Amino acid sequence: MIEKRKTAVANGVALHYINDLKYKTNYLNIYFSLPLTSENTTKMSLLAKVIKRGSKTFPTMASLNSALDMNYSSSITLSSSKEGETAVFMMGISTLKNDFALEGEDIFVKALDIAFDLLMNPLTEEGKFKEEYFESEKKNLRDSILSQINNKAAYARMRFISAMCQGEPFAVNGEGDLEVLEKTDNASLFDFWKYLLKSAECHVYFVGNEKEERIKELLRSRFEKTLRLPVSIPETQIIFKENNKDVTEELDIAQAHLFVGFRTPVTYSHPDYLKFVLLNMVLGGDVSSKMFMNLREKMSLCYTCYSSLDGSKGILSAYAGIDPENKEKTLDAFYKELDNIKEGKVSAEELEDAKKAYVNRMREIADNPSLLPAWFHLRLNAEGRDPALDAEEIKKLTLDDVISAAKNIKLDTVYFLTKVNEKLEMRN
Amino acid sequence: MNFTKYTNELLGESYFKGIHESGLEVVVIPKNQMTAYALFATRYGSMDNTFKTDKDGDYITVPDGIAHFLEHKLFENDDGTDTFSRFAGLGASANAYTSNEMTAYLFSATENYYESLEVLLDFVTHPYFTEKTVEKEMGIIEQELRMYEDNPYRWMYQALQKALYVKNPVRIPVGGTVESIHDITAEILYDCYNTFYNLNNMVLILCGDLTCNKVAEVMDKTLSKSRDSFIEKKAAREPRRVNEEQVEKCFPVSRPMFSIGLKETDFNGDGDLYIKREFEHSIISEILFGKSSDFYTKLYSDGLINQKFGTGYYASKSFAHFIASGESDDPREVFRLMKEEINLFRKGEKNIDEADFERAKKVLYAASVQAWNSTSDIAETFLDYYFAGADMLRLPEVLSSITLDDVKARLEKSYDTTLMSMAVAMPERTKNAE
Numbered sequence: 001m002i003e004k005r006k007t008a009v010a011n012g013v014a015l016h017y018i019n020d021l022k023y024k025t026n027y028l029n030i031y032f033s034l035p036l037t038s039e040n041t042t043k044m045s046l047l048a049k050v051i052k053r054g055s056k057t058f059p060t061m062a063s064l065n066s067a068l069d070m071n072y073s074s075s076i077t078l079s080s081s082k083e084g085e086t087a088v089f090m091m092g093i094s095t096l097k098n099d100f101a102l103e104g105e106d107i108f109v110k111a112l113d114i115a116f117d118l119l120m121n122p123l124t125e126e127g128k129f130k131e132e133y134f135e136s137e138k139k140n141l142r143d144s145i146l147s148q149i150n151n152k153a154a155y156a157r158m159r160f161i162s163a164m165c166q167g168e169p170f171a172v173n174g175e176g177d178l179e180v181l182e183k184t185d186n187a188s189l190f191d192f193w194k195y196l197l198k199s200a201e202c203h204v205y206f207v208g209n210e211k212e213e214r215i216k217e218l219l220r221s222r223f224e225k226t227l228r229l230p231v232s233i234p235e236t237q238i239i240f241k242e243n244n245k246d247v248t249e250e251l252d253i254a255q256a257h258l259f260v261g262f263r264t265p266v267t268y269s270h271p272d273y274l275k276f277v278l279l280n281m282v283l284g285g286d287v288s289s290k291m292f293m294n295l296r297e298k299m300s301l302c303y304t305c306y307s308s309l310d311g312s313k314g315i316l317s318a319y320a321g322i323d324p325e326n327k328e329k330t331l332d333a334f335y336k337e338l339d340n341i342k343e344g345k346v347s348a349e350e351l352e353d354a355k356k357a358y359v360n361r362m363r364e365i366a367d368n369p370s371l372l373p374a375w376f377h378l379r380l381n382a383e384g385r386d387p388a389l390d391a392e393e394i395k396k397l398t399l400d401d402v403i404s405a406a407k408n409i410k411l412d413t414v415y416f417l418t419k420v421n422e423k424l425e426m427r428n
Numbered sequence: 429m430n431f432t433k434y435t436n437e438l439l440g441e442s443y444f445k446g447i448h449e450s451g452l453e454v455v456v457i458p459k460n461q462m463t464a465y466a467l468f469a470t471r472y473g474s475m476d477n478t479f480k481t482d483k484d485g486d487y488i489t490v491p492d493g494i495a496h497f498l499e500h501k502l503f504e505n506d507d508g509t510d511t512f513s514r515f516a517g518l519g520a521s522a523n524a525y526t527s528n529e530m531t532a533y534l535f536s537a538t539e540n541y542y543e544s545l546e547v548l549l550d551f552v553t554h555p556y557f558t559e560k561t562v563e564k565e566m567g568i569i570e571q572e573l574r575m576y577e578d579n580p581y582r583w584m585y586q587a588l589q590k591a592l593y594v595k596n597p598v599r600i601p602v603g604g605t606v607e608s609i610h611d612i613t614a615e616i617l618y619d620c621y622n623t624f625y626n627l628n629n630m631v632l633i634l635c636g637d638l639t640c641n642k643v644a645e646v647m648d649k650t651l652s653k654s655r656d657s658f659i660e661k662k663a664a665r666e667p668r669r670v671n672e673e674q675v676e677k678c679f680p681v682s683r684p685m686f687s688i689g690l691k692e693t694d695f696n697g698d699g700d701l702y703i704k705r706e707f708e709h710s711i712i713s714e715i716l717f718g719k720s721s722d723f724y725t726k727l728y729s730d731g732l733i734n735q736k737f738g739t740g741y742y743a744s745k746s747f748a749h750f751i752a753s754g755e756s757d758d759p760r761e762v763f764r765l766m767k768e769e770i771n772l773f774r775k776g777e778k779n780i781d782e783a784d785f786e787r788a789k790k791v792l793y794a795a796s797v798q799a800w801n802s803t804s805d806i807a808e809t810f811l812d813y814y815f816a817g818a819d820m821l822r823l824p825e826v827l828s829s830i831t832l833d834d835v836k837a838r839l840e841k842s843y844d845t846t847l848m849s850m851a852v853a854m855p856e857r858t859k860n861a862e
Contacts, residue, residue: 022459022460022461022801023798023801023802024797024798024800024801025798025801049735060725061719061720061724061725061728061729062720062721062722062725065718065719065720066720066787069718069719069720069787069788069790069791070787070790072790072791072793072794073790073791073794073795096794096797096798100794100797102793132729136729136731139731140734140735143682143683143734143755144734146682146683147681147682147683147755148682149680149681149682150580150581150679150681150682150685151579152578152579153575251680252680252856253578253680254574254577254578255571255574255575255577255578286516286521287512287516287521287522288512288513288516292512293510293513296568297510297568300564300565300566300567300568301567301571302568302571303568303569303571303572303575304571304572304575321571321574321575322571323571323574349513349517352517353513353516353517356516356517356518356519357516357519357521359519359538360519360520360521360536360537360538360539361521363462363463363538363539364462364463364536364538366462367461367462367463367538368463368802370801370802
């Protein structure tokens with residue numbers, strides 16, 4: 001089990017501390033959470049871009065980047081994302097450990113200073129962000145949202161989730177919404193910045209070799225000036241719908257993308273969560289799975305196919321990148337494998353291999369300091385979950401657990417992104 | 429079997445190297461981490477399409493994409509078992525990749541390290557292909573290639589190589605084409621396998637909580653001696669000009685994406701000289717086009733580039749190029765300004781000052797230390813340097829030896845703006861408007 005200590009630092013800021021001596025890098029991630037709405041994700045995305053342009057101390061990109069470079073190429077990343085039905089604004093700092101400083105510099109504190117300067121001390125004009133930065137980042141975000149179409153499989157997944165979860169908060173685009181963006185002006189973004197610092201739930205994860213007391217003190221002194229009254233975040237809705245949907249969209253592409261989405265009754269915190277994880281592993285979670293062995297290796301239908309379980313929302317989905325002609329053939333083969341699982345047609349070897357693959361994956365995560373902050377934050381509401389413990393727990397599950405999980409998922413949406421139907425186009 | 433230890437005190441890292449009786453070189457990089465990572469690689473990639481052995485009278489040319497096809501097929505065994513399943517039974521995960529000049533098979537494991545190593549050495553040294561299994565693979569690889577067809581990044585990468593190079597076989601797409609792979613037969617696969625999967629032409633790299641003795645035991649058990657290797661790869665004389673200055677293709681993308689390249693003509697020296705050349709290029713790209721540079725700041729403020737702009741230097745023994753890529757509404761202007769910037773520095777109208785030079789070195793120093801974090805990153809980076817005849821452990825020392833004059837000399841020698849090309853992925857609407 002990973003030794004992780006959680007303590008309150010200041011004003012509703014929690015520190016999750018993990019000591020690591022293996023890597024040559026220190027990681028500190030700060031997460032601010034608000035309820036998931038398209039307004040919150042859009043403003044978080046825009047804020048991430050605007051504050052990275054400069055602070056009062058580092059008013060230009062050149063001065064900021066040069067200070068980071070001189071501090072042994074410290075990296076500060078700002079991003080927004082959705083975790084279940086929570087909108088998350090993240091500032092991540094990664095630095096070379098102080099042990100490798102060539103002239104005894106305190107690399108970590110210097111990076112923390114720069115990061116907090118960006119976060120707490122942005123460059124302002126007339127009580128707003130510098131107008132030039134605001135306008136150019138608004139354009140950059142617009143371009144970035146529009147460019148989601150450039151990566152076809154990721155674009156198809158986004159369209160699939162938006163179709164499946166229509167009407168639910170989870171349908172929103174994690175990067176932002178164009179309509180909300182158009183309505184966002186500099187003054188409202190500046191208000192949002194103040195609101196985020198005051199009202200968001202805040203968790204800090206540190207993985208590295210700085211002492212815990214030191215991290216606490218560094219954070220306390222930096223947060224104490226901020227009045228913090230975090231809002232409560234509604235729990236993610238677990239939904240089952242009466243009817244299922246079949247959605248097809250077209251694009252000028254060579255390969256088609258097929259998603260099949262199911263609702264499950266579990267998220268990370270549910271006691272049965274790992275049973276659905278194991279179902280996913282047997283179905284399409286690894287190269288030893290039924291989907292990989294049959295759809296790819298036996299039937300040559302695809303190069304990429306897998307299933308995945310989103311434990312933040314409770315959605316199990318299967319994906320295959322296929323020839324546009326092969327939709328029905330692929331669906332038939334997929335449902336046949338799912339039926340096999342429901343009927344208990346899973347060999348002892350398949351079950352063991354699925355468990356072992358998950359055990360290996362969890363142990364690799366436990367072994368990799370750079371992945372731990374994100375892993376733990378996603379499971380914030382699943383107190384006590386730990387990659388090493390999950391690895392032990394999944395070993396105890398049986399075929400019956402997999403069968404009952406398979407019987408408790410419900411088909412919701414089949415989504416197909418395919419190439420433009422040429423016959424139709426010729427008629428036009 | 430004897431191992432020699434190599435150490436870098438500053439990094440606190442070391443590795444052991446030895447040559448097994450079978451002819452295979454092995455490197456063990458001890459790391460006290462749960463995840464062990466192994467790479468079994470051959471000096472054989474998509475570039476090696478024309479070669480001769482001691483049995484051939486003349487050079488033979490094989491279909492494009494065959495190294496990659498072979499990579500897929502080695503996962504099948506004569507008893508019908510699938511190699512993925514063999515690793516899965518051990519709780520390890522296996523994979524493989526093919527590049528221009530190498531094919532590497534790998535596993536990552538958190539237990540059963542030596543059993544997994546045995547499977548790795550066994551499956552790569554036991555090929556099994558029939559016309560039927562070759563035929564079956566066509567469908568899978570065809571879908572892999574179709575996936576790349578829809579990927580503008582992949583297209584730009586490929587198109588840029590074809591634009592930059594006239595003769596160099598780096599022009600050949602790693603996976604071949606849907607057409608070229610249909611010429612592949614079991615017989616050609618065996619020919620290529622027997623030529624390039626000679627243990628004298630390969631290396632085994634392991635990183636994790638492993639001991640040399642136990643690694644040697646597994647090698648003794650699984651490997652038999654390879655005959656002496658004789659491979660003559662046909663060298664292409666690359667002229668000092670680009671094939672095409674600019675290429676374009678339409679995609680369903682939101683705005684133009686570009687990839688700009690400059691090809692290197694100097695390949696003298698390996699070992700530390702190879703590392704030095706790579707660092708000199710990285711320092712130049714950091715100073716001229718990095719996130720603190722005048723160029724980046726100006727173009728970003730003018731809206732000509734955004735945060736996706738990035739640069740990199742890609743080196744090997746037989747080709748090397750500097751690449752800058754990103755998105756822009758006006759890629760031609762970015763291309764023009766980039767050439768202009770290079771020439772301002774070359775003519776001395778702009779100067780690399782000492783402070784910029786030191787800053788760039790600090791960035792690269794941090795990267796060369798942090799390259800020693802995860803076992804997978806360490807092994808893969810080690811392999812890249814190894815095949816280039818260089819030693820990853822030497823990075824910090826070589827870096828600190830580089831002077832400002834070295835960098836200026838590199839700029840003078842290698843940054844000829846007539847050796848630059850650009851590939852642009854254009855949005856469809858632009859096509860309709862024209």
